[in-house]
Amino acid sequence: MAIIDRYKLQPSPLITIDGREEETNNFQLQAAPPAEEGNISGTVRRPDGTVIPFATVKLFNANGVPFEHNNSNPAGQFIFPRVPAGSYFITAAEPGFLTPLRATVTVLANRTTSVSITMQVDPDANKNAIFGIVQTSTNNQPIEDVTVELFRVTGTTTEMIGTVSTNNEGQYLFANLVNGNYFVAASKPGFLSNESTPTTVSDRDFAPVNMILAADPDANTGTISGIITDAANGQAIANAIVALYSVSNGIENIIDITKTNGGGLYLFGDLLAGIYRVKATLQVES
Structure with missing residues (x-):
């Protein structure tokens, strides 16, 4: 059976006793409003059962709108106190792990609902990324729809790894890259193409490689x-x-x-x- 407050905890005024005195202090208690809230508690674990400390645990309402987030403690435990009764979704995130599908959890008034969250190790957790922005040489304005090619250099061999396009803010991203040496090449009609200097990434590096493109003086010919x-x-x-x-x-x-x-x-x-x-x-x- 859950312990709840029937009345709000009410303090008395300060009472001073000087020697042999008989003090009386009567006071009234205010009835606590009926609580329509409960708690959600649980533990975040790996598939082998070991706990994951400091994971971000996020709670969503029944419509998928974020409600609250918390972190697991060093023992992998978390708690959401005083959650209004109803249906919720819950999941967790932590670098190096895959975010699980959101699980349904029901909160009952004056009850604690227990939840166990299991997180799978991300197989690409230690891979790298190269990202950046492509801008004009004259006023550093971002250039949309630039073709950006990524090349990996191994010894005397150069291999093209992938091709992406910049978004409307001139940004591009290559992710899940193995350790190695890379460079990027950027091109767009109306501009002179350009290549970056080589960059080395290893063990979860996120390397920024920004590019500048100069306008082609012969573009309008x-x-x-x-x-x-x-x-x-x-x-x-x-x-x-x-x-x-x-x-x-x-x-x-x-x-x-x-x-x-x-x-x-x-x-x-x-x-x-x-x-x-x-x-x-x-x-x-x-």
Whole structure:
């Protein structure tokens, strides 16, 4: 049977006795309102039964809204006193362990409900993370939707581990990384790509690697490309001379000359807005 207060604990005034006196002090007790509260207590343990001290134990109401949190003591024990009667969910968290599914617990008025929480060891507890923010070089503004690639360097071998994109605050994250040496590369159209210096992580390191991207000065330019072929047989012509002309008021001026590659392809880049023409020929020495 649970012990409860029928009346509130009421102190008397201070009573002074000087020698052989008979003091009387009558006073009244106020009835305690009926309690519709109970307690939740329990222990947080590993699967082998050993306790987990200082784990964060969190209580949610029946709608999943956080109600209160507490920590287990050195013996793994916790208590939530004076919880209004009703249904709740409870779980726990501690670095190195997986958070269990929330368990249902019912609180009865004037009763203590016991709960045992078992936490599984996180198999990735000692793995590492690399995170950071990608910003502009001019005003340090975050850049959204940057492609960030992670590479691991082992001796003379470089291996790409993964690719993520920055969020609207320019942030990225790579988690669950084994010990080793890493670097990241960031790129986005309109910016010059960049690589970080290598960083070494081991035994649960969370390493910040921030990146700066400079605007590409040629970002607002175009290209002209094509394939030169023999009109008789459709074969690609390698080493054809291709001239690029700018056209202004009907006047053509050569501004660049290139040659086709082995597949007959030519390419002119970094072209400003304007009107152009290309002309091609194949010249040989006789």
